[in-house]
Amino acid sequence: MTSIGSFDYIIVGAGSAGCVLANRLSASGRHRVLLLEAGGRDSNPWIHIPLGYGKLFNNAEVNWKFQSEPQAFLGDRIVNLPRGKVLGGSSSINGLVYIRGQQQDFDHWRELGNRGWSYEDVLPYFRKAEDQERGSDSYHGAGGPLPVSDPSEPNDICDAFIAAAKAAGHPINTDFNGATQEGAGYFQSTSRRGLRVSSAVAYLEPAKRRPNLAVLTKAHATRLLFDDNHNVCGVEWLRDGQHECATAGGEVILAAGAFGTPQLLQLSGLGPGDLLRERGIVVRKQLRGVGANLQDHYQVRLVAGVTKPITFNDDMRNIFRMSRVGLRFLLRRRGPLTISAGYAGGFFRTDSGLATPDIQVHLLNFSSSKLGDKLDPFSAFTLSSCQLRPESRGTVIIRSADPLEAPLINPNYLATETDRRVTVAGVKLLRSIVRTFPLCALVEMEREPGVAVSSDEDLLNYCRERGGSIHHASCTARMGSGPDAVVDEQLRVHGVGRLRIADGSVMPTIVSGNTHAAIVMIGEKAADLILRSAA
Incomplete structure (x- = not known):
């Protein structure tokens, strides 16, 4: 094994939180920081084009391409x-939608015993990270590393959806990250002037020339190193087939994701x-919560045919329209290529007695048989619904002692009656909006699930057969106390010295919405906690 030296901090994973940590921990110039990333540089041009995420779903160069175990409740x-699997992590291949979650999510974290994690506590970190296009106010920040932008232009289908949602009795919401989350509206995205701004672009790019920050790509972490007192003292990894390592005089921070x-x-x-022990690994510390409590958002789609050729499907079927789309992006940074994986959408309650929304809806002005596939050869748009606070819990466990073998991932989707009921109710809510004027005036027919799928039983079968992850895996090293908790409120691993975790795995419960913004916040707060303890 080759040692590359000693650092104050070693960060494993250059994703949404890891890039934040690399920037903040190296900013003073006093600390030597090493950032390890198993993937490569973010040089693929599709990373930087917002709609390019569709080209990255099946690209093993930038994507781990994990798969679940067979899902018992999905047949x-x-x-x-x-x-x-690239600098920026999932923020380089995600759908760019900027959603923090509900205020109640973070207050619930505090109610579970995690001091310093209420909404009032975390709001300053959201604001610190943010460069809000609309300017700063009591909810938003301006001048931070991460841009938050409105869509480059409106869209007829989105406008009709928002108007139909209002006519169906739902409020309109122009700021899902403000005073309230409920309602329909346009999503904001982590983009600037029509280009994706991942955590690598926002945080790592400005910091990478600092002499006290070292960034290693293609470095697949294989194990943590321990000193004679059982404290973590370094990391070992594989790079170009060679075993390398480094030691940490301060701390090792894991930001490798859920x-x-x-x-x-x-x-x-x-x-x-x-x-x-079954896998032949020496037990250094019994932590039964590691890999438990996996939570994810499960989405189900409705595809509606359109009476007019106004969708992105139509753009891509016509060489002249396709050329215009490309030119508008190249010359003006406008048009369909600048749109996130949720042009418009909203947050709704499937039961009026609920205190807060329990489903999120995303609208895309195109359709395909599944995400990442070719667009359908007809005019259509897609609406999806996901349950925000699933009861189902899954696991992540290693297959063997081989660090290059993908883990066994079992999200356990739709394992509870509540999850099944809310998922079906979400599809019904989509239908209710689609069948309301003015959106109904644009709709030719419901292509999926189709009007023949009408009973709750049939809808549930459709949800089981056609639903999938919306890619918000979290909670597998949860923060808290008790035998199943992995980290404390300072993000220190229980019973293990000089080791912290700062990524979506520490969430006690999944946030009500897209997870990237909350993980950036966790990175910001983690950096503060680490620097304060070192002062």
């Missing part, structure tokens, strides 16, 4: 689980003792 289907972080912990002897 043993295997579900694709893409995760970013799948990668528990995998590395288990490979290093930190996790459920029985599992580790």
Whole structure:
């Protein structure tokens, strides 16, 4: 094994939070920081084109291409689980939608005993990160590293959807990250002037020339290193087929994501003792919550045919329209190529007695048989619904002691009656809006699930057969106290010295919406906690 030296901090994973940490921990110039990323540089041009995420779903150069185990409540289907394997991590291949979650999500974290994680506590970190196009106010920040922008232009289908939602009795909402989340409206995205701004672009690019920051790509972390006092003292990785390592005089921070972080912990002897012994791994610390409590948002789509050729499907079927789309992007940074994976949408309650919305809707002005496939050869748009607070819990466990073997991932989708009921109710709500004027005036027919699918039983079968992940995996190294918690409120791993976790795995419960913004916030707060403890 070759040692590349000693650093104050070693960060594993250059994703949504890892890039934040690399920037903040190296900013003073006093600390030597090493950032490890298993993937390569973010040089693929499709990364930087917002709609390019569709080209990255099946690209193994930038995507781990994880898959679930056969899902018992989905007829043993295997579900694709893409995760970013590149600088920027999943923020380089995600759908760019900027949603923080509900205020109540973070207050619930505090109610679970996590001091410092209420909405009032975390709002300053959201604002610190943000460069809000509309300017700063009590909810938003301006001048931060991460741009938050409105769509480059309106869209007829989106306008009709928002108007139909209002006519169906739902409020209009121009700011899902403000005073309230409920309602229909346009989504904002993490883009600037029509280009994606990942965490790598926002945080790492400005910092990478600092002499005290080293960034290693193609460095696949294989295990943590421990000193004689059982504290973490470094990391080992594989790069170009060679084993390398570095030591940390301060701390090691894991930011490898909801799948990668528990995998590395288990490979290093930190996790459920029985599992580790079965895999031939020496147990260093029994932490039965490592890899447990997996939560994700499960989405189900409705595809509606359109009476006019006004969709992106139509653009891509006509050489002249296709050329115009490309030129508008190149010359003006406008048009369909600048749109996130949720042009418009909203947050709705499937039961009027609920205190807050329990489903999120995304609208796309195109359709395909599944995400990442070719667009359909007809005019259509897609609406999807996902349950925001699933009860189902899954697991992430290592297959073997081989660090290059993908873990066993079982999200356990639709395992509870509540999850099944709310998922079906979400599709019904989509239908209710689609069948309301003015959106109904644009709709030719419902292509999926189709009007023949009408009973709750038939709808549930459709949800099981056609639903999938919306790629918000989280909670596999949850913050809290008790036997199933992995980190404390300072993000320190229980019973293990000089090791913290700062990524979506530490969420006690999944946030009500897209997860990228909350993970950036976790990175910002983690950097603050680390620097304060070092002062």
